[in-house]
Amino acid sequence: MxxxxxxxxxxxxxxxxxxxxxxxxxxxxxxxxxxxxxxxxxxxxVQPATSAEVRQQDLTFVPFVSAVMQGAQVDFPNMDKTRHHVYSFSPAKEFELKLYVGKPEAPILFDKAGIVALGCNIHDYMQAYIYVGTSPYLAVSxxxxxxxxxxxxxxxxxxxxxxxxxxxxxxxxxxxxxxxxxxxxxxxxxxxxxxxxxxxxxxxxxx
Ligand SMILES: [Cu+2]
Known part of the structure; x- marks a missing residue:
């Protein structure tokens, strides 16, 4: 009993x-x-790979700060009519998505922990960050x-x-x-x- x-x-x-x-x-x-x-x-x-999205909307990145676990795939859809050219020079992930409208062909893999600062080659004031963590337990306030x-x-x-x-x-x-x-x-x-x-x-x- x-x-x-x-x-x-x-x-x-x-x-x-x-x-x-x-x-x-x-x-x-x-x-x-x-x-x-x-x-x-x-x-x-041990966690399965996750995915996330950083949109370009009204000439800003949305969200401003994202948090993903390493191994995550991140999409960068462009909701604006104007073209964006998203890039990062951060050691955790260097990449660029050359001038595009709509959705780039493939998401970007973030396989290394660290801070990734995003920018746009066309619009200097566009800035955002992706925090790439080692743990699946992470979120943004x-x-x-x-x-x-x-x-x-x-x-x-x-x-x-x-x-x-x-x-x-x-x-x-x-x-x-x-x-x-x-x-x-x-x-x-x-x-x-x-x-x-x-x-x-x-x-x-x-x-
Ligand atoms: Cu832009």
């Missing part, structure tokens, strides 16, 4: 999963958007600064990255066995996200 009860309880609680909520804020305590949270397990998990991840119970290193961070963030060691919430802070220098320039005469004047 006791045995039956134990099995039931274990079944209900899903013994080996932990839901982790990470609240990311800046040095002033404000929720921080576009921050990448990665949970790296001490015993790496929304406007509320929150990231939610479901992970198997175990030992993890929490990593945090933001394109405007003032310095590298020291990873945090965590033991995850049940649902938890963590609050982490990252000092950044606020900037304006890349935007389509205003049209018309005088758009570039001023500060």
């Amino acid at each position: 006791q045995h039956m009860l134990l099995v039931l309880v274990m079944g209900l609680s899903g013994i080996c999963q932990a839901a982790v909520t990470v609240q990311v804020q800046d040095q002033t305590g404000q929720p921080l958007e576009d921050a990448v949270v990665e949970l790296v397990a001490s015993t790496p998990a 929304g406007a509320d600064g929150k990231v939610r991840l479901q992970v198997p119970a175990g030992e993890y290193q929490l990593r945090l990255w933001h394109p405007w961070q003032n310095a590298d963030w020291q990873p945090l060691s965590l033991t995850l066995a049940e649902d938890q919430t963590h609050q982490v802070s990252l000092a950044i220098t606020h900037q304006q996200k890349p935007q389509k320039p205003k049209k018309g005469f005088g758009a570039y004047t001023g500060s």
